[in-house]
Amino acid sequence: MFLFLYERIDVLLLCDSVFEIKIDDARYWRDCIGSIATLVDEGTFNISKEGITLKAMDPSGISMVSFSIPNKAFSKYEVDKQAAVGVSIENFNKILSSARNSEQLSMKDSGNKLAIEFIGENSRRRYKLPMIEVKKEADKEPKIEFESQVELKSDPFKEVLKDATSLSNLIGFKTEKDNFKISAKGDAAELEEEHAGNTDFVKKMSVSKPSAATFNLEYLDRIVRTCPQGNTVQLSIKTEEPIKIDYKIGEASLSYYLAPYMLEN
Amino acid sequence: MFLFLYERIDVLLLCDSVFEIKIDDARYWRDCIGSIATLVDEGTFNISKEGITLKAMDPSGISMVSFSIPNKAFSKYEVDKQAAVGVSIENFNKILSSARNSEQLSMKDSGNKLAIEFIGENSRRRYKLPMIEVKKEADKEPKIEFESQVELKSDPFKEVLKDATSLSNLIGFKTEKDNFKISAKGDAAELEEEHAGNTDFVKKMSVSKPSAATFNLEYLDRIVRTCPQGNTVQLSIKTEEPIKIDYKIGEASLSYYLAPYMLEN
Amino acid sequence: MFLFLYERIDVLLLCDSVFEIKIDDARYWRDCIGSIATLVDEGTFNISKEGITLKAMDPSGISMVSFSIPNKAFSKYEVDKQAAVGVSIENFNKILSSARNSEQLSMKDSGNKLAIEFIGENSRRRYKLPMIEVKKEADKEPKIEFESQVELKSDPFKEVLKDATSLSNLIGFKTEKDNFKISAKGDAAELEEEHAGNTDFVKKMSVSKPSAATFNLEYLDRIVRTCPQGNTVQLSIKTEEPIKIDYKIGEASLSYYLAPYMLEN
Numbered sequence: 012m013f014l015f016l017y018e019r020i021d022v023l024l025l026c027d028s029v030f031e032i033k034i035d036d037a038r039y040w041r042d043c044i045g046s047i048a049t050l051v052d053e054g055t056f057n058i059s060k061e062g063i064t065l066k067a068m069d070p071s072g073i074s075m076v077s078f079s080i081p082n083k084a085f086s087k088y089e090v091d092k093q094a095a096v097g098v099s100i101e102n103f104n105k106i107l108s109s110a111r112n113s114e115q116l117s118m119k120d121s122g123n124k125l126a127i128e129f130i131g132e133n134s135r136r137r138y139k140l141p142m143i144e145v146k147k148e149a150d151k152e153p154k155i156e157f158e159s160q161v162e163l164k165s166d167p168f169k170e171v172l173k174d175a176t177s178l179s180n181l182i183g184f185k186t187e188k189d190n191f192k193i194s195a196k197g198d199a200a201e202l203e204e205e206h207a208g209n210t211d212f213v214k215k216m217s218v219s220k221p222s223a224a225t226f227n228l229e230y231l232d233r234i235v236r237t238c239p240q241g242n243t244v245q246l247s248i249k250t251e252e253p254i255k256i257d258y259k260i261g262e263a264s265l266s267y268y269l270a271p272y273m274l275e276n
Numbered sequence: 277m278f279l280f281l282y283e284r285i286d287v288l289l290l291c292d293s294v295f296e297i298k299i300d301d302a303r304y305w306r307d308c309i310g311s312i313a314t315l316v317d318e319g320t321f322n323i324s325k326e327g328i329t330l331k332a333m334d335p336s337g338i339s340m341v342s343f344s345i346p347n348k349a350f351s352k353y354e355v356d357k358q359a360a361v362g363v364s365i366e367n368f369n370k371i372l373s374s375a376r377n378s379e380q381l382s383m384k385d386s387g388n389k390l391a392i393e394f395i396g397e398n399s400r401r402r403y404k405l406p407m408i409e410v411k412k413e414a415d416k417e418p419k420i421e422f423e424s425q426v427e428l429k430s431d432p433f434k435e436v437l438k439d440a441t442s443l444s445n446l447i448g449f450k451t452e453k454d455n456f457k458i459s460a461k462g463d464a465a466e467l468e469e470e471h472a473g474n475t476d477f478v479k480k481m482s483v484s485k486p487s488a489a490t491f492n493l494e495y496l497d498r499i500v501r502t503c504p505q506g507n508t509v510q511l512s513i514k515t516e517e518p519i520k521i522d523y524k525i526g527e528a529s530l531s532y533y534l535a536p537y538m539l540e541n
Numbered sequence: 542m543f544l545f546l547y548e549r550i551d552v553l554l555l556c557d558s559v560f561e562i563k564i565d566d567a568r569y570w571r572d573c574i575g576s577i578a579t580l581v582d583e584g585t586f587n588i589s590k591e592g593i594t595l596k597a598m599d600p601s602g603i604s605m606v607s608f609s610i611p612n613k614a615f616s617k618y619e620v621d622k623q624a625a626v627g628v629s630i631e632n633f634n635k636i637l638s639s640a641r642n643s644e645q646l647s648m649k650d651s652g653n654k655l656a657i658e659f660i661g662e663n664s665r666r667r668y669k670l671p672m673i674e675v676k677k678e679a680d681k682e683p684k685i686e687f688e689s690q691v692e693l694k695s696d697p698f699k700e701v702l703k704d705a706t707s708l709s710n711l712i713g714f715k716t717e718k719d720n721f722k723i724s725a726k727g728d729a730a731e732l733e734e735e736h737a738g739n740t741d742f743v744k745k746m747s748v749s750k751p752s753a754a755t756f757n758l759e760y761l762d763r764i765v766r767t768c769p770q771g772n773t774v775q776l777s778i779k780t781e782e783p784i785k786i787d788y789k790i791g792e793a794s795l796s797y798y799l800a801p802y803m804l805e806n
Contacts, residue, residue, distance in 0.1 A: 102464035109439035133475040134432075136439070139466045167664075174639035174666070199632035201669040210663040367729035374704035398740040399697075401704070404731045 030058050030094055031119040033087035037110035037129055043080065043263045046237035048104035050076050050230070050267070055097040055145045060090050066152070067100070067145075074230050077152050077266040084262035086115075097145040098125055106138045153268055157247035157255065158220040159186035165238040165258065167212045171204065172232045178202055181272055182231060184248055185223040191216060195228065214243055222250040224271040231256070234267045295323050295359055295385060298352035302381035302394055306372035308345065308528045311502035313369035315341050315495070315532070320362040320410045325355050331417070332365070332410075339495050342417050342531040349527035351380075362410040363390060371403045418533055422512035422520065423485040424451035430503040430523065432477045436469065437497045443467055446537055447496060449513055450488040456481060460493065479508055487515040489536040496521075499532045560588050560624055561649040563617035567640035567659055573610065573793045576767035578634035580606050580760070580797070585627040585675045590620050596682070597630070597675070604760050607682050607796040614792040616645075627675040628655055636668045683798055687777035687785065688750040689716035695768040695788065697742045701734065702762045708732055711802055712761060714778055715753040721746060725758065744773055752780040754801040761786075764797045 034040050047054065047065060054067030062081040068074070082088040106127055110116065115130040120142075127138040161184075175182050175195035179202075185192040191213050193204040208216040231254075238244055238258045247255035256267040299305050312319065312330060319332030327346040333339070347353040371392055375381065380395040385407075392403040426449075440447050440460035444467075450457040456478050458469040473481040496519075503509055503523045512520040521532040564570050577584065577595060584597030592611040598604070612618040636657055640646065645660040650672075657668040691714075705712050705725035709732075715722040721743050723734040738746040761784075768774055768788045777785035786797040 099464060105442045106465055106467075108442070109435075111435065134469065134471055134477055137468045137470075139468075141465070170639075170641070177635045177638070178668075199629065200636055200671070202636075203667045203669075204664065205667075206664055212664055364729060370707045371730055371732075373707070374700075376700070399734065399736055399742055402733045402735075403708075404733075406730070 029120060030090045031087065031117070032058075032063075032085050032089070033115060033117045034084070035086045035115055037107070037114040037116035038112070039261060040116050041104075041107035041110045042237070042239070043078070043260050044100065044104050044107050046260060046265050047076055047078055048100045049233045049237050050074055052101045053097065053099050053143060053145050055095050058090055058094045058096060060093070069230070073227065073270040074234070075152070075268050077268075078263065080263040087117075094120065096120070096125060097143050098140055099143060103140055106140060109136070152266065153253055155247075155249055155252050155255070157249045157252075158222040159218045159246075159248045160216065161186060161191050161213060161246045161248065162215040163244045163246065164212055164214060165235065165242045165244050166240060168244055169232075169235055169238075172228065172235060175202055175228055176232055180228050181225050182228040183223065183225040184246065184254070185221070186216070186218045186248060187221045188218055189216060220250075222248045224248060224251055224254060226254055226269050226272055230269055234269065295355045296352065296382070297323075297328075297350050297354070297384065298380060298382045299349070300351045300380055302372070302375035302379040303377070304526060305381050306369075306375045307502070307504070308343070308525050309365065309369050309372050311525060311530050312341055312343055313365045314498045314502050315339055317364065317366045318362065318408060318410050319365050320360050323355055323359045323361060325358070334495070338492065338535045339499070340417070340533050342533075343528065345528040352382075359385065361385070361390060362408050363405055364408060368405055371405060374401070417531070418518055420512075420514055420517050420520070422514045422517075423487040424483045424511075424513045425481065426451060426456050426478060426511045426513065427480040428509045428511065429477055429479060430500065430507045430509050431505060433509055434500055434503075437493065437500060440467055441493055441497055445493050446490050447493045448488065448490040449511065449519070450486070451481070451483045451513060452486045453483055454481060485515075487513045489513060489516055489519060491519055491534050491537055495534055499534065559650060560620045561617065561647070562588075562593075562615050562619070563645060563647045564614070565616045565645055567637070567644040567646035568642070569791060570646050571634075571637035571640045572767070572769070573608070573790055574630065574634050574637050576790060576795050577606055577608055578630045579763045579767050580604055582631045583627065583629050583673060583675050585625050588620055588624045588626060590623075599760070603757065603800040604764070605682070605798050606764075607798075608793065610793040617647075624650065626650070626655060627673050628670055629673060633670055636670060639666070682796065683783055685777075685779055685782050685785070687779045687782075688752040689748045689776075689778045690746065691716060691721050691743060691776045691778065692745040693774045693776065694742055694744060695765065695772045695774050696770060698774055699762075699765055699768075702758065702765060705732055705758055706762055710758050711755050712758040713753065713755040714776065714784070715751070716746070716748045716778060717751045718748055719746060750780075752778045754778060754781055754784060756784055756799050756802055760799055764799065 047067065050069040051067040052070055054065050057064045060082070062079060064079040066075065066077045110129060111131060117128040117130060119126050121139065123142050124139040125142060127140060129136040171193060172182070178197035178200055179195040181195065183194040189208045191206045195202045206213045234256050235244060239260055242258055245257040251271050251273065253268045253270050256269065258265055312332065315334040316332040317335055319330050322329045325347070327344060329344040331340065331342045375394060376396060382393040382395060384391050386404065388407050389404040390407060392405060394401040436458060437447070443465055444460040444462035446460065448459040454473045456471045460467045471478045499521050500509060504525055507523055510522040516536050516538065518533045518535050521534065523530055577597065580599040581597040582600055584595050587594045590612070592609060594609040596605065596607045640659060641661060647658040647660060649656050651669065653672050654669040655672060657670060659666040701723055702712070708730055709725040709727035711725065713724040719738045721736045725732045736743045764786050765774060769790055772788055775787040781801050781803065783798045783800050786799065788795055
């Protein structure tokens with residue numbers, strides 16, 4: 012049984028302000044939204060003078076993403092007053108996947124639509140994405156006092172997740188002083204990996220208390236897959252509590268929470 | 277509702293002559309037939325002393341292709357008298373897809389079959405493709421006095437079609453003096469592009485009267501996809517009439533007609 | 542109708558010994574097992590002091606593989622007494638597909654499981670694969686006095702099989718003095734190839750008696766596909782008898798038998 016992170020709450024879309032935002036590399040913004048879209052099909056961007064944030068749950072309710080990017084990541088950032096822009100993340104992602112090399116991107120509100128413009132040297136593509144009322148909101152992150160922190164290199168971690176996927180749909184993490192264990196058990200075979208700290212894979216570890224928990228492998232794989240190549244992924248673990256997965260995409264911060272898998276009694 | 281370009285007419289296969297044709301680059305011929313196969317599953321080649329032509333409709337009847345290649349494109353071209361060779365374009369395409377680098381190709385009639393031979397340095401592969409009676413013939417091209425001509429670079433045009441495909445199954449073209457608009461509307465979002473003439477994308481434009489029409493995007497995408505890289509595609513447009521799409525593959529000329537999509541009243 | 546190579550015999554798994562085997566290149570072992578997995582879903586490895594062998598039939602019973610590798614292929618080879626280790630080849634293959642560049646591999650028995658360990662510079666991945674009782678055993682190879690031997694380069698042979706696959710699900714081989722013919726007949730078209738001996742494709746031929754037989758193309762394609770690039774494939778043919786296909790993967794020898802396809806009377 013998966014624990015639900017939150018009760019589902021209906022929230023109203025509020026949007027009575029004006030903003031105009033520009034980013035120099037449309038593909039960078041595509042990657043950011045792609046990392047949200049891996050879990051979430053709709054969500055509300057909170058656009059304030061400081062930057063843009065989004066907190067959203069996946070449709071099944073076992074995971075959430077908390078995204079934030081500061082205003083300095085944009086080449087133009089004009090926000091008259093705080094706006095809440097709910098959109099289909101799936102459709103936003105589709106539009107952004109058309110970003111071409113060396114295109115700029117502009118976003119502004121236009122009635123009840125988000126006007127998106129790709130600005131190339133000789134062409135302009137304009138998309139309009141309807142704003143929607145997002146039903147499942149996740150307005151706060153779970154408060155957990157994590158027992159262990161493990162910093163992993165993203166590329167070998169992706170390979171481990173891929174290996175485990177062929178055997179099982181669950182993955183277990185276990186931390187001990189200077190020792191990080193990954194296990195996956197399937198009908199076909201069992202996998203167990205043991206890693207010391209300070210290696211090519213585990214960059215850093217800090218364990219205040221040994222901890223162990225098991226997670227849905229497909230979700231974890233989707234979360235980590237969009238971490239840029241060569242980056243690090245930070246895992247925060249507490250026994251039988253949700254895991255927190257953090258990484259950066261340039262200036263943007265992504266934090267994911269994934270509920271633990273609990274054996275039914 | 278799609279307009280049908282032609283009524284379907286049953287035509288008899290006539291083949292009482294002898295021909296022997298050779299081409300130096302089997303892969304070039306593969307590309308030509310591949311561009312026909314993208315729309316059409318069977319068709320009749322008209323083999324005359326001057327060259328080879330084929331006119332054929334797609335099974336749904338909303339599009340047709342007119343193909344022609346002059347005799348000078350072939351290294352050997354012996355045609356005793358005019359022949360009509362009906363074949364499964366689908367199967368012809370399968371056979372040609374086996375063309376290997378630096379193979380020559382020979383085609384001749386052999387009873388009621390088309391004998392195809394790939395001639396490599398040390399090997400010969402011989403295929404026999406049955407001749408068939410083609411049911412759906414398209415013996416003439418629609419006569420349309422087009423209002424606008426737009427010459428596009430094929431590679432960015434393919435990208436535009438790909439982008440639009442993720443949003444909609446229809447695409448609209450609109451020409452004005454020195455302005456070419458592409459639009460695609462879907463439930464998820466709307467796309468609008470505006471291009472000036474004489475750019476990296478629109479190479480030439482001539483508009484005698486502003487025109488607008490909407491087309492099936494999947495068909496258009498298939499038609500343009502087989503245009504060789506780096507080529508230009510010519511669009512001929514008249515409001516609410518079939519569009520004509522022309523491009524060359526080496527010496528071969530391909531003209532496609534695609535019926536407009538009309539909103540039902 | 543396909544001839545069955547053997548009657549199906551139930552055999553008991555015997556495993557009361559201890560072995561520990563290491564190989565320097567985990568990917569090499571992955572390729573060996575991959576060549577078995579292409580046909581067979583489970584099988585029993587016979588581990589003796591001299592080396593490892595496996596004979597197994599595919600689930601349909603129309604083909605078998607005989608695999609053998611000498612002890613010298615391994616960097617560590619400790620076998621106390623002969624062991625029979627039955628496993629799911631499919632699952633073994635899945636585990637081995639996770640082999641990474643410059644990893645070593647260790648295999649030993651651990652209770653009723655095969656303990657597999659990938660040893661990288663900084664990490665160890667341990668898998669446990671359950672041992673099973675293999676139902677379909679193939680303990681001896683068919684005895685056939687072949688009439689023709691044809692040695693082919695694997696890469697063009699793979700291309701021929703791919704071409705034929707698009708036309709037919711059967712392939713015919715015919716040998717004559719210094720002439721090797723391949724044919725595939727389908728509803729769509731017919732393919733015929735003729736090759737002289739001592740060419741870039743047919744490296745050697747010896748024909749004591751002209752022979753001809755027809756085989757299931759999908760099986761043949763799967764058998765040949767796992768032959769390493771640049772290798773040679775040896776065909777042994779006798780009219781209307783199973784074909785034998787031999788190739789090497791490094792020190793390992795693979796012999797496949799495939800029953801002929803017989804037209805029903």
